[in-house]
Amino acid sequence: MGLILEAKNINKHFYKPKDFQVLKDISFGIEAGEFVSIMGKSGSGKSTLLYILSTMDTDYSGSLFLNGGLVTGKEHQELSRIRNKSIGFVFQFHYLLSEFSVLENVMLPAKKLAEKSYDEIEHDALEKLNMLHIEHLATKKASRISGGEKQRVAIARALINNPTILMGDEPTGNLDSFNAENVFQIFKQLKEEQALSLLVVTHDGDFAKRTDRIIQMEDGRIVHQ
């Protein structure tokens, strides 16, 4: 079975304020439809790793494969397109464009991709919102909804281009237990119904335990997976 995402010997240093190796020889893979969580102490390098895997950070050594193709060393323009088409990302703090409506926020990445007409995109976006039970918020300004709602809008946005993998950096970190459970159920449903691969950083042990696999990090190293 092919790996959706594969990291080989990834090392990363921060040179300011002084040389500090934040990631040490990270190697692992994620299969299609696999739901993986990353755990580890604060400062162990989880977010740093995720930024590299999401292609936003290109300053590392080692190699990264997505859908079997080498991503490392590609042009920025090309990486943007990969992020747009194949990777969905959910931040710890629900970053939405506050001047746009909920629906527009969800639609933007698809408009950028420009593979579908605006009508089709709107239809898809409403479908995603529907799945997350927030279709009634569609026309609201993104700045006028609650934190839990924002997190779900961000998930809808991450899913709009039907990516092959969804990454989340503590996507439930800011949510109450009810909303956190809700998000977990959504992830699980996506994995089961659409064979979406998921890679989620979390501090929540209960959350992690219910995923397929836990990657344990310590001081920039994977100590267990």
Place this chain on the structure above:
Amino acid sequence: MINWKVILEIAKTHLVTKKKSTITATLGVTFGIGAYITLVSFMTGLNEMLDDLVLNQTPHVHIYNEIKPSEKQPITLIENLDEAFNVVHSIKPKQGQRKIHNALPILNYLRNDENVRGATPQLQAQIFYLSGSIELGGNLVGVDIMEEVRLSNIRDNIVEGTPEALKNSENGILLGAGLAKKMSLSVDDRVQVSTAEGNIFPLKIVGIYQSGIAEIDNIQSFAKLKTVQRVLGEAENYVTDINIKLFQINEAEQMANRLEKQFDIEAIDINEANAQFETGSNIRNLITYAVSVTLLIVAGFGIYNILNMLIYEKMKDIAILKATGFSGRDVKYIFMSQAIIIGFIGGVLGLCIGFLLSKLIDGAPFETEALPTITTYPVNYKLGYYMIGFFFALLSTIIAGYLPSRKAGRIDPVQIIRGT
């Protein structure tokens, strides 16, 4: 591949939600361009009016005979004095040299030249104007009045009476406005002129001439060529000046040089006669452009500041856009299009405001004794200035928008998302 539809959509949303800064930036451009259009229309209008004033009164080539001592004095003709040192005291010019010797053949020759639009003979006579006990020095110019009308703007300068009236009267005169005022004479009155020799001649005033230049209007009058020849008691071929208008003004210098050699006379072209005048025009143009460019630079700095501020406020948005698949180039174009939209709208508004202000100035009364034909301020509506203005608006906003936009395109999303 650049997806302009989304880029413009985002740019538009930014502009609409930041109404205040958008309007401030746009107005900056509007005022810059508006001021440029107004200034340049007014200044060049003024320049052109002043140019016309002088150019229409100046022939392209002026032929005359300068009074000067002969270069070859009789003594130089004596061959065996070549080596000797001779001194001639009190050299005086020969008499009767004011006249152009072969004026009629020259005129004929010029009228057959295909570059010449027209050539008119003139007879300049020094005379005294007598009215009652007043005696004023001045000159009387004998002209072929209908040719002058065809070739210059003399008709505009005849403030009372008509050139036709002069043509139809044997002893008519177009009296200079300053003279008419000094001697309190008006149309249909009589004025006597006296030649240097003391011959007195009565003339009938058929019109008043006002050029707008006081020194001329205070001494100069016009009459028919024949009339002046009669006053001076000279023959019909007595002509002191020939004025030439060409089809192409830039051929004047060459023409003047050629005529000087060919006919052994003095010929002066318009550029030589008005060199200092052109300098004035150039300096006025320079000032106009300096002021306009300054205004646009100020507007440009306004746009630069506002875009910089906007980008600072939009850091998070930029990070999200990049995280969700917009490239650095997309982000750069988003902010560039905002600058260009501001430049476009501000520019168009500026052109409108410039046009309205020009209209206002154009309609404002401007009456001065010196310029009888002008009733309102002169304004020059040239499409070219509007195109330059619009081009400037876009150029200044593009330059002002470029650096902030490039900065936005280079923002590292990881840094923003980390919150450092």
